[in-house]
Structures are given as structure tokens and as C-alpha cells.
Amino acid sequence: MSARIRRIAHVDMDAFYASVELLRYPQLKGLPVVIGGGRRSEDDLLARLNQTRPERSWTTADLGRIPLDFFPRLAGYTGRGVITTATYPARQFGVGSAMGLMKAARLCPQAILLPVDFAEYRQYSRAFKDIVTEIAPVMEDRGVDEVYIDFTDVPGGQREGGRVLARLIQKSIFDQTGLTCSVGVAPNKLLAKMASEFNKPKGISIVHELDLAEQIWPLACRKINGIGPKADEKLKGLGIATIGQLAAKDLAWLARHFGPRTSAWLHDAAHGRDERPVVTQSEPVSMSRETTFERDLHALHDRAELGVIFTRLCAQVADDLQRKGYVGRTIGIKLRFSDFKSLTRDLTLPGPTADAQAIRNAAGQCLKRAPLARRFRLLGVRVGGLQRLEEAQSSMPNQPPSRGSTELLATTAEAEDSWTGQLF
DNA sequence: TCTGGGGTCCTAGGACCC
DNA sequence: TCTGGGGTCCTAGGACCC
Numbered sequence: 001m002s003a004r005i006r007r008i009a010h011v012d013m014d015a016f017y018a019s020v021e022l023l024r025y026p027q028l029k030g031l032p033v034v035i036g037g038g039r040r041s042e043d044d045l046l047a048r049l050n051q052t053r054p055e056r057s058w059t060t061a062d063l064g065r066i067p068l069d070f071f072p073r074l075a076g077y078t079g080r081g082v083i084t085t086a087t088y089p090a091r092q093f094g095v096g097s098a099m100g101l102m103k104a105a106r107l108c109p110q111a112i113l114l115p116v117d118f119a120e121y122r123q124y125s126r127a128f129k130d131i132v133t134e135i136a137p138v139m140e141d142r143g144v145d146e147v148y149i150d151f152t153d154v155p156g157g158q159r160e161g162g163r164v165l166a167r168l169i170q171k172s173i174f175d176q177t178g179l180t181c182s183v184g185v186a187p188n189k190l191l192a193k194m195a196s197e198f199n200k201p202k203g204i205s206i207v208h209e210l211d212l213a214e215q216i217w218p219l220a221c222r223k224i225n226g227i228g229p230k231a232d233e234k235l236k237g238l239g240i241a242t243i244g245q246l247a248a249k250d251l252a253w254l255a256r257h258f259g260p261r262t263s264a265w266l267h268d269a270a271h272g273r274d275e276r277p278v279v280t281q282s283e284p285v286s287m288s289r290e291t292t293f294e295r296d297l298h299a300l301h302d303r304a305e306l307g308v309i310f311t312r313l314c315a316q317v318a319d320d321l322q323r324k325g326y327v328g329r330t331i332g333i334k335l336r337f338s339d340f341k342s343l344t345r346d347l348t349l350p351g352p353t354a355d356a357q358a359i360r361n362a363a364g365q366c367l368k369r370a371p372l373a374r375r376f377r378l379l380g381v382r383v384g385g386l387q388r389l390e391e392a393q394s395s396m397p398n399q400p401p402s403r404g405s406t407e408l409l410a411t412t413a414e415a416e417d418s419w420t421g422q423l424f
Numbered sequence: 425t426c427t428g429g430g431g432t433c434c435t436a437g438g439a440c441c442c
Numbered sequence: 443t444c445t446g447g448g449g450t451c452c453t454a455g456g457a458c459c460c
Contacts, residue, residue, distance in 0.1 A: 036428080037428090078425090080426085080427080080428075081428070082426095082427065082428050082429095083428095084428080084429095097460090098427075098428085099426095099427085100425080100426050100427055100428095102425050102426075103425070103426070103427090105425090106425070116428095142459090142460075143430095143431090143459080143460040144460075145460075146460070225458090225459080226457095226458070226459085227458090228457060228458045228459080229457090229458090230456090230457060230458085231457080231458090259434095259435085261434080261435095262434095284431085285431080285432065285433090286430095286431070286432085287430085287431090288429085288430065288431075289429085289430085290428085290429060290430080291428090291429085292427095292428060292429085330452085330453090332453095332454095340426085340427065342455085342456095343454085343455085344453085344454060344455070345453085345454080346452085346453065346454080347452095347453090348451085348452060348453085378428090378429095380429085380430095429460105430459105430460085431458100431459080431460085432457105432458085432459080433456105433457090433458085433459105434455105434456085434457085434458105435454100435455090435456090435457105436453100436454090436455095437452105437453090437454095438451105438452085438453090439450100439451085439452080439453105440449100440450085440451085440452105441448100441449085441450085441451105442447100442448085442449090
């Protein structure tokens with residue numbers, strides 16, 4: 001019997017949001033489609049149809065028959081939205097995730113623009129994760145469209161380096177949801193994540209320890225999960241473009257340019273070393289709500305509008321906390337200015353809360369400490385230092401129950417005064 | 425014709441305590 | 443009477459990820 005080798009898989013759904021949309025709008029298959037921006041819903045499409053084509057009554061069962069010319073196009077888009085997902089045909093035009101929609105409209109004006117529908121994506125997300133855990137129970141949730149799986153102890157998980165199990169998972173997800181994914185299998189999460197990108201879409205890539213020099217070292221450093229634009233620029237400045245070049249540097253040299261921790265991590269990553277376990281359970285650290293305004297707002301000039309937004313954000317965070325059963329002690333705000341620089345202020349309370357009014361009071365205190373002379377484009381409210389409600393109750397009994405958004409929104413008028421009150 | 429929203433983790437300085 | 447060292451908490455900012 002051979003020793004078990006650690007085999008970790010990374011599953012990455014292909015163009016997830018867009019693929020889910022194509023399930024209900026199959027007529028868009030093969031066309032450039034981007035998801036993002038505004039808040040239109042499919043009901044608007046149906047309403048327009050019922051208005052202009054009253055010869056029949058259009059319902060949600062007819063989504064797949066909505067004529068192409070009824071779909072909004074990117075051309076002429078104005079607003080601050082960004083692309084969340086683009087279909088592969090749209091990517092041919094150079095548009096992709098996180099790109100501003102107005103820029104995308106220049107590159108591909110004929111692309112169809114669909115609004116995001118998180119409720120729908122979450123359902124499919126749950127569905128594909130359920131399928132995974134039925135086959136391989138040790139799964140780490142990495143967001144709506146990605147998971148890590150530990151294949152090591154799954155029957156058959158070692159066959160062909162994990163390819164057999166990867167194929168089974170891919171096929172099961174496709175058969176049961178109609179969605180495709182790419183899978184990378186490797187000795188650890190770091191390499192599995194890179195491998196899942198090798199053959200997108202519908203790819204399976206197997207990486208073994210001995211493949212490092214051939215498959216990993218030629219890649220750009222930016223392909224390492226954790227090296228972002230800043231670190232990449234710094235590495236390039238030091239003459240390091242590929243992972244192989246990074247691996248050629250010794251630890252002492254790296255330590256002179258990066259901190260002790262970062263250099264150790266960079267060194268390990270370049271040599272394909274990563275011992276992080278697949279974590280199946282985790283508790284949230286913070287919850288927040290934020291919003292970007294349609295135009296930059298000024299604390300004085302637009303105070304009524306800001307007061308309403310501020311109150312709404314506090315109410316939403318409070319609702320999120322209560323719905324999920326958490327309370328938190330650290331209340332914070334975030335502002336983003338016109339130049340995209342941002343600022344945070346926070347305040348830790350004596351005890352945890354999920355109460356909308358308490359959050360608003362604390363966030364208001366934070367606001368008093370922020371400079372408000374410049375216009376800003378975003379306002380956010382955050383609650384950190386989270387605890388499960390039951391645990392907080394058992395350690396601190398006699399807490400008043402949390403009030404939700406209804407009570408707070410009823411006091412919107414005072415809320416506006418209170419925003420104004422911060423300023424003078 | 426700039427750049428969403430929801431997160432995590434790390435660093436660093438100061439307060440405060442022993 | 444001139445000044446150690448460690449630990450923890452709080453705050454602010456920033457990099458990075460999905």
C-alpha cells in the first residue's frame with residue numbers, strides 16, 4: 001500500500017454569474033453579455049414586453065423567449081457601475097471583471113447588459129457546493145463561485161493524481177445544474193488554485209510536486225494568490241517577473257526588501273510550499289454595508305440626502321446581524337473621496353450590539369471625527385468584533401433586545417438632524 | 425469616459441497594565 | 443532623579459481576494 005499523498009482540489013465555476021443568467025436566457029448563448037451596473041430586474045423586461053406586445057401575456061416562464069432586441073445594450077451606458085462577470089464572447093472584446101461599464105461600452109457597445117441577481121446566484125452556489133460535499137465532504141467555501149476540497153482521504157481521490165475525482169465532480173455539477181467549472185488538483189491550496197486557471201473553461205489540471213519548475217516557474221508572480229498589483233510592481237522593480245525568478249532569490253535577499261513574514265511567505269510560495277489546511281468552518285469577523293452615490297456628495301450641501309443614506313446603511317447592517325444571529329462591539333464608518341482615497345473611523349463599545357439605533361449612534365460618533373470638507377463618493381458602515389448572539393447573551397445577560405430597522409427608519413427625521421448635528 | 429460591494433488579514437503606534 | 447520589557451486592546455490604513 002502506497003503512502004497517501006496530500007491532494008487538494010480547487011474548483012472555480014466558469015463565468016459563474018453569466019452562466020447562471022444563460023440558464024434562464026438561453027437565447028443569449030454565444031453573444032457578448034456582461035453582468036453588472038443598475039438595478040433593473042427581469043420584471044422590467046416582461047413589463048416592457050407586455051406593453052409593446054400585448055397580443056399575449058408574458059410571464060417569468062417566457063424569459064427564454066424574450067426577443068433579443070428587448071435586452072438592454074451597453075451602448076450609451078452612463079453611471080458608475082462595474083462589470084461583475086462577462087461571458088467568454090464578451091471577453092474577446094477585452095472587457096472583464098471590475099472594468100467600469102462606461103469603458104466596456106466603448107469596447108463592446110453591442111454587448112447585452114444584465115443586472116446582478118444575487119439571490120439567484122446564491123441558490124446555484126449552494127447547489128454546486130452541496131453536490132461537491134456529497135462526493136468529497138472536506139470542503140472550504142471561498143466565496144460564491146469557488147471552493148477548495150481535500151481529496152486526500154476520499155475514496156479514489158488519489159487516482160490519476162485526482163483527475164478521476166475531478167472529472168466526477170465536474171460532471172455531477174454539470175448534470176445537476178447545467179453549469180461548468182474548472183478544477184485544479186495539486187499537493188496544496190496554493191498550487192491547486194493556480195492549476196484551476198490553466199485550462200479555463202471546463203478544464204482539469206493536475207500538478208505534482210515535480211512539475212513545479214516546468215508548470216509553475218514560467219508563470220508571472222501575479223498568478224500567486226496573494227500577490228496583487230502592489231507587490232507585483234515592487235517585484236518587477238527588483239527585476240523579478242516570474243515565479244521562477246522569485247524562487248531563485250534566497251531568503252536573506254528577500255528579507256532585505258520585504259518584511260520577515262512576507263519574505264518567508266514569498267520564498268515558500270515560489271517553491272510551491274503551502275501547508276494551510278482546508279478549513280470547513282469559519283465565523284465571520286465583520287459585517288458591513290456601503291454604497292457609492294450616483295454623484296459625489298458634500299457633507300454640508302447634501303446633508304439631508306446623506307442623513308437618509310447613513311440611516312439606511314445602519315439599519316441594513318443591523319438587519320444583517322440580527323438575521324444571521326450576531327452582535328458586534330466595534331462600529332466603524334468608511335468614506336471614499338472623489339480622488340478615491342478612503343478613510344475609516346471606528347469606535348469600540350463596552351458591549352456588543354445588533355441594535356440599529358445603537359449602531360447609528362456609534363457610527364455618528366465616528367463621523368464627528370472625520371474631516372468632511374471634501375466631497376465623497378461612498379459611505380459605509382461596518383460592525384466588527386462579532387460574537388454569536390447566544391454566546392454574547394450567556395456571558396452578558398440582561399441585554400435589551402436589538403431593535404431592527406423599522407424603529408430606526410421611523411426616526412429618519414431625527415437622523416437627518418443628527419447628521420447635521422455632526423457638522424456644527 | 426475611471427474605478428461596486430462585501431469581506432479577510434497584516435502592520436504599526438499609542439494607551440494601559442503588570 | 444529621565445526611563446525596561448512584555449502583553450493586550452484600540453484605532454487607522456492598506457493590500458488583497460471574490
